[in-house]
Amino acid sequence: MDKSINVTLKVWRQAGPKVKGKFETYKLDNVSTDSSFLEMMDVLNEQLINERKEPIAFDHDCREGICGMCSMYINGHPHGPDGEITTCQLHMRVFKNNETITIEPWRSAAFPVIKDLMVNRGAYDKIIQAGGFVNVNTGGVPDGNAIAIGKDIADEAMDAASCIGCGACAAACKNGSAMLFVAAKVSQLALLPQGKVEGAARAKAMVAKMDELGFGNCTNTGACEAECPKNVSISHIARLNREFLCAKFQD
Amino acid sequence: MAKKEESTTVETTKIDAKIPAGPLAEKWSNYKAHQKLVNPSNKRRLDIIVVGTGLAGASAAASMAEMGFNVLNFCIQDSPRRAHSIAAQGGINAAKNYQNDGDSVYRLFYDTIKGGDYRAREANVYRLAEVSNGIIDQCVAQGVPFAREYGGLLDNRSFGGAQVSRTFYAKGQTGQQLLLGAYSALSRQVGKGAVKLYSRYEMLDVVVIDGRARGIIARNLVSGKIERFFAHAVVVGSGGYGNAFFLSTNAMTSNASAAIQMYKKGAYFANPAYAQIHPTCIPVHGEFQSKLTLMSESLRNDGRIWTPKSKEDAEAIRTGKKKATDLSEDERDYYLERRYPAFGNLVPRDVASRAAKERCDAGYGVGNTGLAVYLDFSAAIKRLGEDVVRARYGNLFQMYEKIVDENPYNTPMMIYPAIHYTMGGVWVDYELQTSVKGLFCIGEANFSDHGANRLGASALMQGLADGYFVLPYTIQNYLADQIQVPRMSTELPEFVQAEKDVNDKIKKLLSIQGKKSVDSLHRELGLIMWDFVGMGRNKAGLEIALEKIKEVRKEFWSNVFIPGKDADMNSELEKALRVADFIEIGELMARDALQREESCGGHFREEYQTPEGEALRNDEEFSFASCWKFMGEGNEPVLLKEALDYEFIHRQQRNYKA
Ligand SMILES: Cc1cc2nc3c(=O)[nH]c(=O)nc-3n(C[C@H](O)[C@H](O)[C@H](O)COP(=O)(O)OP(=O)(O)OC[C@H]3O[C@@H](n4cnc5c(N)ncnc54)[C@H](O)[C@@H]3O)c2cc1C
Ligand code: SF4
Numbered sequence A: 001m002d003k004s005i006n007v008t009l010k011v012w013r014q015a016g017p018k019v020k021g022k023f024e025t026y027k028l029d030n031v032s033t034d035s036s037f038l039e040m041m042d043v044l045n046e047q048l049i050n051e052r053k054e055p056i057a058f059d060h061d062c063r064e065g066i067c068g069m070c071s072m073y074i075n076g077h078p079h080g081p082d083g084e085i086t087t088c089q090l091h092m093r094v095f096k097n098n099e100t101i102t103i104e105p106w107r108s109a110a111f112p113v114i115k116d117l118m119v120n121r122g123a124y125d126k127i128i129q130a131g132g133f134v135n136v137n138t139g140g141v142p143d144g145n146a147i148a149i150g151k152d153i154a155d156e157a158m159d160a161a162s163c164i165g166c167g168a169c170a171a172a173c174k175n176g177s178a179m180l181f182v183a184a185k186v187s188q189l190a191l192l193p194q195g196k197v198e199g200a201a202r203a204k205a206m207v208a209k210m211d212e213l214g215f216g217n218c219t220n221t222g223a224c225e226a227e228c229p230k231n232v233s234i235s236h237i238a239r240l241n242r243e244f245l246c247a248k249f250q251d
Numbered sequence B: 001m002a003k004k005e006e007s008t009t010v011e012t013t014k015i016d017a018k019i020p021a022g023p024l025a026e027k028w029s030n031y032k033a034h035q036k037l038v039n040p041s042n043k044r045r046l047d048i049i050v051v052g053t054g055l056a057g058a059s060a061a062a063s064m065a066e067m068g069f070n071v072l073n074f075c076i077q078d079s080p081r082r083a084h085s086i087a088a089q090g091g092i093n094a095a096k097n098y099q100n101d102g103d104s105v106y107r108l109f110y111d112t113i114k115g116g117d118y119r120a121r122e123a124n125v126y127r128l129a130e131v132s133n134g135i136i137d138q139c140v141a142q143g144v145p146f147a148r149e150y151g152g153l154l155d156n157r158s159f160g161g162a163q164v165s166r167t168f169y170a171k172g173q174t175g176q177q178l179l180l181g182a183y184s185a186l187s188r189q190v191g192k193g194a195v196k197l198y199s200r201y202e203m204l205d206v207v208v209i210d211g212r213a214r215g216i217i218a219r220n221l222v223s224g225k226i227e228r229f230f231a232h233a234v235v236v237g238s239g240g241y242g243n244a245f246f247l248s249t250n251a252m253t254s255n256a257s258a259a260i261q262m263y264k265k266g267a268y269f270a271n272p273a274y275a276q277i278h279p280t281c282i283p284v285h286g287e288f289q290s291k292l293t294l295m296s297e298s299l300r301n302d303g304r305i306w307t308p309k310s311k312e313d314a315e316a317i318r319t320g321k322k323k324a325t326d327l328s329e330d331e332r333d334y335y336l337e338r339r340y341p342a343f344g345n346l347v348p349r350d351v352a353s354r355a356a357k358e359r360c361d362a363g364y365g366v367g368n369t370g371l372a373v374y375l376d377f378s379a380a381i382k383r384l385g386e387d388v389v390r391a392r393y394g395n396l397f398q399m400y401e402k403i404v405d406e407n408p409y410n411t412p413m414m415i416y417p418a419i420h421y422t423m424g425g426v427w428v429d430y431e432l433q434t435s436v437k438g439l440f441c442i443g444e445a446n447f448s449d450h451g452a453n454r455l456g457a458s459a460l461m462q463g464l465a466d467g468y469f470v471l472p473y474t475i476q477n478y479l480a481d482q483i484q485v486p487r488m489s490t491e492l493p494e495f496v497q498a499e500k501d502v503n504d505k506i507k508k509l510l511s512i513q514g515k516k517s518v519d520s521l522h523r524e525l526g527l528i529m530w531d532f533v534g535m536g537r538n539k540a541g542l543e544i545a546l547e548k549i550k551e552v553r554k555e556f557w558s559n560v561f562i563p564g565k566d567a568d569m570n571s572e573l574e575k576a577l578r579v580a581d582f583i584e585i586g587e588l589m590a591r592d593a594l595q596r597e598e599s600c601g602g603h604f605r606e607e608y609q610t611p612e613g614e615a616l617r618n619d620e621e622f623s624f625a626s627c628w629k630f631m632g633e634g635n636e637p638v639l640l641k642e643a644l645d646y647e648f649i650h651r652q653q654r655n656y657k658a
């Protein structure tokens, strides 16, 4: 435990959306291997502030892998080289002494850079607004136990629902497709009787929105699944395709 | 005593909580039957600002938009789905009695009142228990994938402070799933144009015109631009103020600022001293640490808490000579099971936290700092098998392993208490309205339902109760009188002045150009809070805290360094604005804790305890909610007391032993 390492950080700096960005190199010594990646970034920022420079802007909030706020492309991987976790859960013990670490923002046409490592992921909200819900109002709904739902179905819906909306799937995809994110929501709701009724219409509306917002097409490369911090499976894309075909059929 | 009377000015104005008359179980139905409503065509003409998109804010915004009001909804994060509620792990309570284990609305009400150490309002808590069942139905209808049993029905687990299984859950991600449910309802209304969403915005002031809240001033966090927004009513669901301690389980942007702004505009701040220290968090491990991670209370269902029986073993473990697994059963002290046989590992949080502190202070703590106890799953794994344990807590175990680099399937987890939740908050009446007309407060930001201690799985319940089922009714009772009020211009002098005040504050902060970073000052404040206003408080310590907080305030306003500009994305400026208010709330917490010369729930004054070391309440003198009234910058606030009359429940010393 309690070891420390020295690292060199190549960090993308970009003052604003329309400004040209470039890499800056920083050296950071005595980083505890028990610290998280973002704590290492805090230390770097504290160092920059002490040098009276502007700290590096990056998104983060919960710092426990659930809010989906943190992003960052680290050494060529969204959320870094360690599997099944977000950037905020990444720990410095996975890096070697004297390693050079490259840190970039999500790179995807649909996620423009706001500043440094911070991007605008508003497009994901717009996709949900287009249909990622069940049409119910507050009140006047049946008892929670009125419809029995098999445990396996509920568990599968839960797996799909664990998507944190981080955007790593689109950032990892060479086509910039948001298919895994869309499929996770379509699949969650299509699996459950409450959401099944509108399944086809939902799939159609969300996919249309995704296309309109400039995300690319899915060509099944599987990069999204490999980089997804929540292990959302591409089998959900197959379910989305079925719902989508259904919608086409109904047209 | 004399000193205390000097420092706290008490005002005797009677505080009216507007509790409806009648028997407890009929109050809410009576209220709804007689309140004023707004008809559909008028709803369209009324604007409501909702600050916050957590469970409280998102559910309120969605429900009010469905009813036909125009809603403007604000949050700090880039998406409403990322509000701090997303991080809640364990579950949500409801009085469904699906398990047929004797649960009922009354029992949930009773447990919540008792858990809060008899410092909450009976009528509010009863209403909370009453609407709890509707929340589960609502969430199921939205597609929230709650855990199910093999027969397809909803599953439950137990939480601290209850002897029934009434907690609904979705793996270890209940808050996430409930919030995504509320977020989907909200998104539906955004898609329809009924809610206008302002993400990456931070409210920096409330605008009050002729005694009524009429809008807010907010900063666009991307451009840095300060903007004005009008509404007929303002609702704030901005979460709790636990980050005053710097290290807490709250998200990094959780803050006290919206609440402090309301306070400074005339809303009373109630019970600031009531903060909850959660017993099961991953212990502090280094100087660089930015936050603490909670390990859900649900783990206490199957995990057993212990420390070594002998100090020698504890010492050997601290120095690495022995491991937890080297100790045999009879070398372990399952101190909760020993002290509280009836509730065992499931005693309420305040009790469990103090018991851990007691063991560590007495020299039995483990980990390299000695500030940790074990949470052990070996018995559960033996009884249920690793697969069942994995299915229940897999994501928590993974989280633990990523942080601590130890596998909790093989070796016990180490845990220690950390600040987690704040029961205190902006004072509201039965209608969730603050002492400023037209200004409402919901969710963790208000003080309403948990008294001096909150039971596990009850915050999610309260947030959604407020947002789905209470506020959408009560706000109409206010708005029914506002239908004649036209939309106001944001050029009115009150808006101009409020914006100017905000700009002046920002200019002042940026002009200091001192030597200390915002975080370093926040850390200083946090240490004071933890040392003197934390788990064990006493008069001398609280007086020291008040002195030291004054020093931090002075240092902050003369020596903070904020790089960058105001008209730009500037995270240091954002943090500085929040820390300025954490200093205010920190002081208010210490002041309130000093004034309350009793122990109750999360507020433990070392001078007031039973011979067994349990909290000793003083119902004669302190059966009130303390409401602090702001008296202007530089002046001491005044204390008002809302008497808590227990009409229906007989108060007792809390007892979790038998
Ligand atoms: C780790 C953890 C686990 C928990 N587990 C449980 C559990 O299992 N069961 C349970 O019942 N409770 C649990 N809780 C407590 C519970 O999660 C919270 O009390 C509850 O979610 C608070 O909801 P809220 O809507 O009041 O506020 P939050 O979810 O904190 O939302 C606050 C919102 O206000 C916005 N906001 C704040 N200030 C401003 C501003 N100035 N301008 C604009 N927007 C602003 C934020 O952006 C956010 O959208 C847990 C808490 C933590 C920390
Ligand atoms: S599917 Fe995975 S990678 Fe994509 S947004 Fe969801 S959690 Fe992130």
Ligand code: FES
Pocket (backbone or CB within 6 Å): A059, A060, A061, A062, A063, A064, A065, A066, A067, A068, A069, A070, A086, A087, A088, A089
């Ligand atoms: S900061 Fe919340 S997921 Fe990383």
